[in-house]
Amino acid sequence: MSDARFIPYGRQSIDDDDIQAVTDVLRSDWLTTGPAVERFEADLCAYTGARYGVAMSSGTATLHAAMFALNIGPGDEVIVTPMTFVASANCILYQGGTPVFADVDPDTLLLDPAAVEASITPRTKAIIAVDYAGQPCDWDALSAIADRHHLALVADGCHALGARYKGRAVGTLADITVFSFHPVKHITTGEGGMAVTDDERLATRMRHFRGHGITTTAAEREKMGGWYYEMVDLGYNYRITDIQCALGSSQLKKLDGWIVKRNALAQWYDAAFASTDIKPLIHRSGLVHGYHLYIVRVDRRDERFKTLRDAGIGVNVHYMPVYLHPYYQGLGYSAGLCPVAEEAYEKIMTLPLWVGMDQGDLERVVQGLTAELL
Template sequence: MKSKDHLALHGGKPVRDSYLPYGKQWLDEEDVKAVTNVLTSDYITTGPVISEFEDAIASFVGAKYAVAFSSGTAALHAACFAARIKESDEVITTPITFAATSNSILYNNGTPVFADIHPQTYNISPKAIKPLINKKTKAIITVDFTGQPAEYDEIMSQAKKHGLIVIDDAAHALGATYKDQLIGSIADMTMFSFHPVKHITTGEGGMITTNNKEYYEKLLSFRNHGITRNPMKLQRRNEPWYYEMQDFGFNYRMTDIQAALGLSQMQKIDTILAKRREYAKKYNHAFEKMDEIITPFQQTYSNSSWHLYIIRLNSSKLKSGRTEIFKALQKENIGVNVHYIPVYLHPFYQKLGYQKGVCPHAEQTYQKIITLPLFPKMSEQDLDDVITGVKKVISYYSIY
């Protein structure tokens, strides 16, 4: 018989004595040394390490160009600018993402159009994209949610047919592959985020990779107030000190301090990816036979980079909803989270005229998902604690 003392929520002993966050950076002495070296050098803002970091990312993903930015959001803003998104343009994207994805469209005065998700992968559905394309459509912004790539064959085919630009928000997907091709070399432009919970970190930071030289040059200009010193682009060339602001831009530059950290972090990217995949595999093995939860579905032709591990509650097998289970896991000192509230349900977007019901699969999925801790600095004991905690809570709330 299950008593109320069974759960920490009701006064029992929690699985863990200390709180385990859902994500956390992994820094070591080499990272500290790399940053210290920059701090004692001649450059701490815009210096040579930025180019080294850009080259490292471009080489890793197999892209011709990479441009670093002060944040992932800044990078997305720049990508939309390079795509010439403007007022009256529509951009199709997914509602299951952080607000920055669609906000970047608004920054350029475009209109976000939300396409529903695939009910298994939680990525934007190519079938949902197709009927939304019209004469106003300028681009598609995909999101490789949790680290699993979107369905790029069909998406790129639709984009090519209608002359659309594809921007990949790959904030979750550094190191992920789609049909053996690394994310970062498939879409017209791809954004990577270096927030502390991502695969590698620069504190804050982002990067756009592309194989298109025109986009590359626009990205470089945009992050630096639209200013150029390139003699081949200047309208006047008389004075050696001369520079020109030729477009509208922002101060979105990354610092050498950030780049040094990112460059150091890239030295352990293979280890980071291996650990994330190993931990996800152990979660799958632990939970796959539990009727009360649904483990993440993975396309056989993709290899996720596993930024997030998300379980979906099977409400027909549980006597309580997501809120009670979420609170119970927190009481066990397991730092669960939810990714994400569908963007158009936020008050700001409601004020813009977006209404509930636009993407039913996204809304239904949001009501049932919980993100579990997953990061490479987790210990085996941390992993075991999460598994024990989930089984304990789910068992308590099971209808059986």
């Protein structure tokens, strides 16, 4: 391992305003399921333009809640990309549904609308599309498919908070959009997530689901001066704390500037690799890329991965196609299902990209990677 400072592929950025926001909650009467949660939900809705927000304990929890709200159950199929974190497909299994993996576009590794269309059967009930690496999917094409076949459309926007598609914010492009606030994401609450939607019924079902299926929160009962509540669904404890949400609201104020910085870092990488054999993913026109991840294709990926890690450069791989994991193999999925995703997996590597990186960090990454080409 190099003696130089380790450069992770992603990292949170916390300042004194964030710390003060958390401290203020710690000195308040409510530590969980209180006013800071509602405030963060309202703040993110104002930012995205969505009507309703439901904050939860993780992005995975929001995916699960979305499947519940859409009544996914045994016998239902949900089309999903294989090029994603396992939670995007696991949430279907949680409800007893069947993930159907559709292949990706070779230039962007986003869900291919033609592959989605070819995967639809009489049992298909929904589509989950992932804004992979922070780049919005072809939402016009996906929406047209969903409308034509009467399917629900879910946007896994966990990579794409702050991104925009043809002038519209991620968060307004599907029936439900889910976000993650893990420390490597655009903003963080430590752990946490939020689902946003314009459908009041879906929002209500998700809100009940995060709190054991109970119709009111403790804060709401406190306001009403009563104790009575009813459990109407079999929900989970997917609540998030006021401590976390205070941090989220503080972080959200800086998001636009951070999106600008992430795009500047990506453009610097693009220029550095322009005359090399390193191939970044294509950035399509007509959108604002969120650049949660900066992905390149390289030959001898595993060898270069080890060399860079040994040099203190925290490259990563996002992702092995979900259905190649042992658990999914045990369910009967097999290699060869999505050839484009599988071919990409053999070469893709994630380079460090986060707002605290400086010029020296960028140069170390590029020098470490391009040296391997000599």
